[in-house]
Every structure is written in structure tokens, then in C-alpha cells.
Amino acid sequence: MGVIEIKNLKLSAGGRVILDGFSLEVCPGEVHVLAGKNGAGKSSLAKAMAGCPGYEILGGDITMDGTSIVGRQPDEIARMGIFLAFQNPVAIPGVSVANFIRAALQAKMVKGSPFNAVDFYKNLQAKMEILDIDKNFSARSINDEFSGGEKKRCEILQMLMLEPKYAILDEIDSGLDIDATKIVAVAVNGMRGPNFAAIVVTHHSKLLEYVRPDFVHVIGDGKIVASGGVELMNKLEKVGYGFFGAAGEGE
Ligand SMILES: Nc1ncnc2c1ncn2[C@@H]1O[C@H](COP(=O)(O)OP(=O)(O)O)[C@@H](O)[C@H]1O
Numbered sequence: 001m002g003v004i005e006i007k008n009l010k011l012s013a014g015g016r017v018i019l020d021g022f023s024l025e026v027c028p029g030e031v032h033v034l035a036g037k038n039g040a041g042k043s044s045l046a047k048a049m050a051g052c053p054g055y056e057i058l059g060g061d062i063t064m065d066g067t068s069i070v071g072r073q074p075d076e077i078a079r080m081g082i083f084l085a086f087q088n089p090v091a092i093p094g095v096s097v098a099n100f101i102r103a104a105l106q107a108k109m110v111k112g113s114p115f116n117a118v119d120f121y122k123n124l125q126a127k128m129e130i131l132d133i134d135k136n137f138s139a140r141s142i143n144d145e146f147s148g149g150e151k152k153r154c155e156i157l158q159m160l161m162l163e164p165k166y167a168i169l170d171e172i173d174s175g176l177d178i179d180a181t182k183i184v185a186v187a188v189n190g191m192r193g194p195n196f197a198a199i200v201v202t203h204h205s206k207l208l209e210y211v212r213p214d215f216v217h218v219i220g221d222g223k224i225v226a227s228g229g230v231e232l233m234n235k236l237e238k239v240g241y242g243f244f245g246a247a248g249e250g251e
Pocket residue numbers: 013014015016018036037038039040041042043044045054
């Protein structure tokens with residue numbers, strides 16, 4: 001049985017149906033890649049899975065470890081073990097990276113349990129080193145005036161600190177140079193194991209050279225129109241989305 005099961009999902013946002021008949025099963029230890037045209041609904045799916053407001057599930061179901069997440073609040077879903085790295089993370093002026101992550105970690109903890117600030121900062125610095133992030137970065141306001149690459153690394157930093165069971169990584173490689181892509185990929189690979197699973201949204205096969213996914217899916221017309229292995233991504237780069245009948249923005 002899948003640890004994440006999306007069954008016949010019908011999803012709407014802004015009064016428009018974005019996904020209809022979308023199904024995907026992710027088993028323990030697996031990494032699935034989702035590719036699809038701009039506007040195909042990848043980020044909407046990611047946000048619906050994290051419980052973001054404005055994304056309405058009109059039909060079907062999304063379960064994690066057999067429990068439906070439909071109708072649950074984002075914090076509740078996060079506590080169930082899912083983490084979403086946003087394609088466009090929002091800035092929160094006045095809230096530092098360190099304090100943001102600390103608050104997210106504390107929200108996951110059992111109420112009243114002690115928090116060791118010294119261990120937290122040590123761990124944060126160690127994870128920042130893995131991601132080749134400057135020491136002073138954690139004191140900056142989160143995503144405020146961050147470069148594209150800094151935003152992506154900051155999303156991955158949060159994942160490494162929160163150690164979720166499941167992650168949805170929405171275009172974490174967009175705007176990254178080759179070295180940064182490799183650093184992010186190594187960090188994702190470090191999370192892999194029987195107790196972790198991920199859905200990775202990407203347009204680029206470069207990331208897949210480092211993060212070897214178990215499956216690649218193409219989304220179009222609100223559902224999955226093709227599934228395969230890494231070779232499907234290579235084919236996509238050659239023939240384009242149109243080949244799969246995967247209509248998106250502008251079609
Ligand atoms: N909150 C929203 N309100 C209205 N329309 C939305 C909202 N979120 C996404 N959409 C629309 O849904 C479609 C899919 O968007 P998105 O999920 O961001 O696609 P992708 O990530 O595949 O590029 C687009 O046409 C987008 O404008």
C-alpha cells in the first residue's frame with residue numbers, strides 16, 4: 001500500500017477545476033518526479049497536499065499512511081509528516097530563518113517538551129554547511145530579498161531540519177546553477193531511505209542525474225498522461241509536452 005495515495009482527485013482553485021481524475025500512489029522509499037507544462041497544475045497539487053487555503057478538493061481523496069488529509073489544516077498535515085518546499089516561498093520580514101525553523105520545529109513537538117536551543121543552533125549550522133550556506137544567513141529575514149538560489153536552499157534547509165517523513169519539492173532546482181543543483185540533490189539523497197518518500201516537481205533532467213527517481217510522470221489535462229523512468233524525462237526534453245497530449249497554459 002502507498003504511504004501517499006491520491007485517488008481520482010478533483011481539485012479547484014479560483015473557481016476553476018485544475019485537476020480531474022488525478023491518481024498517484026507513492027510507496028515507502030520512493031521518489032516520484034512530476035513534470036508538466038506551465039499551468040498544468042503541479043503547484044496546485046502540491047499546495048492542496050499541504051492544505052493551503054484556496055485549493056478545494058471537490059472529489060477523490062489524498063491519504064497519508066491511510067489517513068485522509070482532506071479538510072485538515074496545514075499545521076495538522078505538517079504534523080502528520082508532510083513537508084512542502086514551495087516553488088515561490090513567501091518573505092516574512094522581521095522573522096529570521098533561524099526563528100522560523102525553530103518555531104516550525106517546536107510546533108511539531110509534543111506540547112511542554114523541552115527545547116535545547118544549543119543543540120538546535122549546532123544542528124542548524126551543520127545543515128547550513130551541507131548546503132554551502134553562509135553562517136550569517138540564519139539571522140536574515142526569511143526569503144526577504146533572497147536570491148532565487150538562496151530561496152531554494154532555504155526551503156531545503158527547512159526540510160533537513162524538520163526531517164519530514166514525506167516531502168513535496170516544487171521546482172527546488174529552478175534557477176540553480178549546476179553546483180547548487182548538485183548540492184541540493186545531495187541533500188535530498190541524504191533524506192532517502194525506507195521511511196521517506198518524495199514527490200519532486202521539476203522541468204530539468206539535470207537534477208535527475210543526481211537524484212535518481214523511481215518514477216517520472218507527465219501531468220496534462222488535469223491528470224497523469226504518461227509514466228515511466230528517467231528515460232521519460234529525457235524523451236520529454238527531446239519531444240516536448242505536446243507529444244504526450246499534455247495541454248497546459250496557452251493551449
Ligand atoms: N489560488 C489560485 N487561484 C486561481 N487560480 C489558480 C490558483 N492557483 C493556481 N491557479 C491556476 O491554476 C492553473 C495551474 O497552476 P499551477 O498549479 O501553478 O501550475 P504549474 O505549477 O503546473 O505551473 C493555472 O492556470 C493557475 O493560474
